[in-house]
Amino acid sequence: MNQSEPQAPPVDDDPDASLRAASIVAGYGDTQILDGVDLQALRGKVTALVGPNGCGKSTLLKVCSRLLGARQGSVVIDGDELASLDGREMARRMAMLPQAPSTPPHFTVRELVEQGRYAHVGPLGMLRRQDDEAIDRAIDLSGMRRYEHRDVDTLSGGERQRAWFALALAQDTPLLVLDEPTTHLDIGAQWEILELVKRLNVEHGVTVVAVLHELNHAATIADHLVVLQSGAVVRSGAPWEVLDEALLADVFGVDATIIVAPRTGAPAILQHGTRQGDDGVATI
Amino acid sequence: MEVIAALARVPRATMAGFVGGGLGASGALLQSLYRNPLAGPGITGVSPGATTAVVVFLVYGPELATSTAAIVTPVVAIAGGALTAGFTYAISSLAGRADPLRLILTGILFGGVLSTVTSFVLLTQGRSAVAIIQFLAGSIDVVGWEEVRVVAIASIVVTPLIVYCIPLGNVLALGDNIAHGVGERVGRARLMMLFTASTITAVAVAFVGGMVFVGLIAPHIARRYVGGDLRRLVPAAALTGTALVLLGDLLARSVRPADWNLPFPVGPTTLPAGVYLTVAGALFFARIVRKTT
Numbered sequence: 001m002n003q004s005e006p007q008a009p010p011v012d013d014d015p016d017a018s019l020r021a022a023s024i025v026a027g028y029g030d031t032q033i034l035d036g037v038d039l040q041a042l043r044g045k046v047t048a049l050v051g052p053n054g055c056g057k058s059t060l061l062k063v064c065s066r067l068l069g070a071r072q073g074s075v076v077i078d079g080d081e082l083a084s085l086d087g088r089e090m091a092r093r094m095a096m097l098p099q100a101p102s103t104p105p106h107f108t109v110r111e112l113v114e115q116g117r118y119a120h121v122g123p124l125g126m127l128r129r130q131d132d133e134a135i136d137r138a139i140d141l142s143g144m145r146r147y148e149h150r151d152v153d154t155l156s157g158g159e160r161q162r163a164w165f166a167l168a169l170a171q172d173t174p175l176l177v178l179d180e181p182t183t184h185l186d187i188g189a190q191w192e193i194l195e196l197v198k199r200l201n202v203e204h205g206v207t208v209v210a211v212l213h214e215l216n217h218a219a220t221i222a223d224h225l226v227v228l229q230s231g232a233v234v235r236s237g238a239p240w241e242v243l244d245e246a247l248l249a250d251v252f253g254v255d256a257t258i259i260v261a262p263r264t265g266a267p268a269i270l271q272h273g274t275r276q277g278d279d280g281v282a283t284i
Numbered sequence: 285m286e287v288i289a290a291l292a293r294v295p296r297a298t299m300a301g302f303v304g305g306g307l308g309a310s311g312a313l314l315q316s317l318y319r320n321p322l323a324g325p326g327i328t329g330v331s332p333g334a335t336t337a338v339v340v341f342l343v344y345g346p347e348l349a350t351s352t353a354a355i356v357t358p359v360v361a362i363a364g365g366a367l368t369a370g371f372t373y374a375i376s377s378l379a380g381r382a383d384p385l386r387l388i389l390t391g392i393l394f395g396g397v398l399s400t401v402t403s404f405v406l407l408t409q410g411r412s413a414v415a416i417i418q419f420l421a422g423s424i425d426v427v428g429w430e431e432v433r434v435v436a437i438a439s440i441v442v443t444p445l446i447v448y449c450i451p452l453g454n455v456l457a458l459g460d461n462i463a464h465g466v467g468e469r470v471g472r473a474r475l476m477m478l479f480t481a482s483t484i485t486a487v488a489v490a491f492v493g494g495m496v497f498v499g500l501i502a503p504h505i506a507r508r509y510v511g512g513d514l515r516r517l518v519p520a521a522a523l524t525g526t527a528l529v530l531l532g533d534l535l536a537r538s539v540r541p542a543d544w545n546l547p548f549p550v551g552p553t554t555l556p557a558g559v560y561l562t563v564a565g566a567l568f569f570a571r572i573v574r575k576t577t
Contacts, residue, residue, distance in 0.1 A: 091466050098461035107457070119466055
């Protein structure tokens with residue numbers, strides 16, 4: 001797999017796709033960011049979106065969760081047009097964890113997680129204390145039982161991110177959409193989140209779409225990689241099909257060697273530096 | 285004689301309870317809505333809008349009997365507050381979404397413009413401005429049963445709105461993206477909360493004038509004891525607001541600067557309750573600013 005030609009994934013009526021975005025054109029103001037992008041989230045799989053800064057990964061997630069309207073193209077979730085669903089129906093089908101949410105003052109972890117039930121019980125139902133299983137399950141799965149009654153703003157970055165994760169889990173959706181869930185965390189906390197994602201996927205069959213910056217993380221936990229560059233998909237497929245040294249040089253401008261990770265067999269990327277042009281000057 | 289004096293204080297105290305409670309509750313809602321602990325009825329443009337409307341009405345409006353004024357004044361205040369809130373929201377939405385920062389900045393802008401209007405109206409009034417100044421400073425001196433009845437009815441109408449806003453505000457406090465993600469219609473929720481808080485503030489302003497600091501302080505005090513969840517914070521802030529206004533009124537009645545033989549003349553024998561509340565509020569405000577920066 002060494003094509004340099006950009007290639008779009010086939011878009012068909014795949015019943016295995018939980019979420020399917022087709023020919024998405026989107027942007028902000030006069031700036032067009034996505035230029036006809038297709039994306040499929042295969043049911044029961046982890047799909048990772050990767051690409052350099054500004055390639056449109058986060059914008060694509062925003063379109064898929066209706067935070068941003070698409071100028072062209074459509075998003076279909078479980079056979080229904082996303083645009084036709086009301087907000088609460090959408091929230092029962094997909095949970096979205098945005099980048100670095102800001103923490104409200106003096107909210108306990110449990111109170112935060114309770115808010116994930118909004119779509120299920122409605123505003124007036126939220127006046128009661130939410131005691132359903134989904135909340136306890138979300139708190140247990142994310143390992144937050146110990147911190148249940150602590151204020152979120154007193155927790156460390158990793159614990160806080162797990163609290164937000166628990167809120168998304170309390171929505172009890174078959175699809176989970178994550179925008180850079182490991183940003184600003186130390187590597188231990190990053191792996192806690194990644195293992196949580198993998199566990200949800202393997203043990204609970206949750207379909208995941210995640211924007212990930214670290215390619216080694218993406219290669220380890222994703223079944224399917226989608227590489228974006230300048231608002232278009234340049235390659236997609238299983239990690240070994242997608243990742244090669246030419247792609248790292250072309251898309252990321254990085255000189256790297258790819259080896260087989262000794263334990264997982266996944267591609268492992270050893271980075272040497274920026275790609276050097278023939279004149280010895282970095283090309284980016 | 286003592287019975288009469290005590291009876292005269294009942295409407296005052298009742299009014300203090302309603303107004304303090306309303307300002308406390310609306311402050312709690314606004315701080316969630318704006319996601320900012322420094323937000324309050326004063327910063328959103330609503331209270332300047334209501335105040336200016338009432339002042340203009342007092343000066344240029346027709347002379348009304350007390351019972352009519354008790355109904356007309358809050359209506360004027362609500363109109364002024366709602367108009368300002370509407371403009372604030374519309375202008376903030378011009379360049380895209382009406383996010384909290386834009387709402388606050390536009391609110392401050394309107395507040396500034398409107399207080400200039402109020403000052404101008406006062407300047408044209410010369411000596412007869414004393415009553416208006418007293419109103420602006422915030423006092424419950426002149427409250428009778430007529431006013432209390434109107435406020436009680438307004439409270440009954442607005443309480444279901446407050447209750448409905450509690451879950452909306454809890455979700456909104458988590459940020460627009462999360463609120464959207466859990467299924468809330470963000471724009472509608474924001475408008476609903478703004479409308480509710482504006483109405484309460486305007487009614488409070490109509491009767492007691494400048495006591496809006498209560499709406500800033502009460503939620504702060506309450507939050508320390510019950511946390512940020514609006515299901516507990518709103519009632520707690522309402523109780524705290526009531527206590528604060530009662531305390532302010534108690535001070536206003538018992539402290540008599542005129543008896544202190546000050547080297548300068550003091551006009552009225554007592555100061556309006558709003559003066560004490562504003563001083564307390566300013567000190568408190570300074571503390572919050574120091575802690576949050």
